[in-house]
Amino acid sequence: MLLCAVCNGIRVLDLVCPACSDAAEDYGRVSDWNGPYAPYEPIQIEEEYAAATQTEDVLVCRHSAYCSHCSYSFVVDVVME
Template sequence: MSYYCPLCNGLMISNITCPACSLVTIDYGKLEDYEGPYSPYAGDDVLESSTSETTQEDVSVCTHLLYCDPCQRYYQCRIHEWS
């Protein structure tokens, strides 16, 4: 079964708040895009194993990198992917 991240595909707007100040964070995309110099250009079949994780509940997730400008901190957020 194929899963799609609603943030990566523009199906949902990121309104994730910072755990420290509760202001809306900036979504910098999936964390895997920052792993290597050619990661953003690799095919979906190459990145599929690292982009989509499966949790214990058999739910696929996509990890995004978030930034809070007032706090100047980066956070990771796991987004549940849609089937």
């Protein structure tokens, strides 16, 4: 079964801020990911899948990240394994 090692506490995201190259923090899975993508599917069960988007053949878990050094926020795709 595919799962996000970061969400499950197996692995810690080692993030580098793309703006200042300093260490950035993982702020968890992007929760409002289903907004513009599933406007006609207000089904609760779908939410788990909404957090994962399929890019080519790899399932990823979208995490938001934030750099406290330069206040830059960005999104990281964590490959599920």
